[in-house]
Amino acid sequence: MTSRDTLVRGLWTLFEPIHAVTYFSAESRAAFAAIGLTRYWDGYFAGRSAPLGAVSAAPVTALFSGFAPMLVERALPAAWSVASPAAVLDARAAGAASTLRTLVPDEDVAARAVAALAPIAAEVDTIGRPLAAANRALTATGDPYRDLWQATATLREHRGDGHVLALVTENIAGLTTVVLRSGLDLDTSSMKRSRGWSDEEWDDEQSDLVDRGMLDSDGLITSAGRDTIDRAEQLTNRLATTPWSGLSDARLAAVAAALAPLANACAPLYPQPNPIGMPTPWDAAADPSGATILAGPTPR
Known part of the structure; x- marks a missing residue:
């Protein structure tokens, strides 16, 4: 039987x-640019951290894990002198909602999805999960596309906060994760570029992981490295189950059915493999x- 962690x-x-449309869609980039955040990373770091307020680079580097401090410091705190956290929150919601509305113009689909997901997002456990807590505290707007996106943001950051805890537990957080995963399933050149690490920093970390x-x-993952990744993923999966613990498998399947049309409509936006390690959506209808x-x- 499939475990609850796996479901x-x-x-x-x-x-x-x-x-993830907020990181990849043209509408999201345009929404950030409209408030003065014209550089991609300004929109990314300000947009993702805005629920925390006008936070500086150091805590964002720690919370996000994997980004070079210098990359974060280029965006924060300078972005807050261009746009307030409130303006950034509105821009990120507007860009994401516009993207979702274009991809799935039937508002009833979005309404069914948010009805299924928002109550679960509202009940996430937040102790030790600052990004989840900050996102959960944001109020609903009544727009099904905005509210659906915000529910996914809360659950995504809940899982992400837990993932960072799991990486710290295995002593592979930060750059270590990025280099290790590049030996398994991610592209080294794109990860180095997208996370802002220098060749010297990367090579030093790779040497440490060899040791x-x-x-x-050759920079490829060993069985010991794979075991470590697997333990971190298993702990991430376990830590992500709490918001779903009171739901039956049938209810989980109903949530999956409500999300599937939107997830499948969004999937073509993302290359495979992609820099955030997102797999293809589960086909719950074919594989309940x-x-x-x-x-x-999985390895490349």
Whole structure:
């Protein structure tokens, strides 16, 4: 029988594509540019951290994990002198909602999805999960596209906060994760570029992982490295289950059915593999038991 952890991971593959439009869509970039955040990373770091207020670079680097401090420091706190957190919150919601409305113009589809997901997002556990807590505290707007996107943001950050805790537990947080995953399933050149690390920093970390027995001399993951990734993913999956714990498998399947049309409409926006490690959406209709859901990342 498929475990509850795995089914919840399958649900992540359905709400993550809806949430991630804010990082990939032209409408989202245009919404940030309209308030003066014309550079991609200004919109990314300000947009994702805006629920916390006008936060500086250091805590964002710590909370997001994996980004070079210098990359974050280029955006924050300078972005707050261009646009307030309130303006950024409105821009990120407007851009995401515009994208979702274009991809799925039937508002009833969005309304069914938000009715299924918003009550779950409202009940996420937030101790030790600052990004989830800050997103959960935002009020609903009455626009089904905005409210659906915000529900996915809360659940995505809940899982993300737990993932960082799992990476810290395995002593692979920050740059270590990025280099290790690049030896498994992510593209080294794109990850180095998108996370802002220098060649020297990358090479030093790779050398350390070779010394730890997690990468081989060619930079490919070893069995020990894969075991570490697997433990971190398993803990991430377990930590993500709490908001769903009171729901039956049938209710989980109903949530999956409500999200599927939107997740599938959003999926073509993302390359595979993509820099955020997002898998293809779970086809809950064809696989209601979740037998095809992978428990973690797979090698390239």
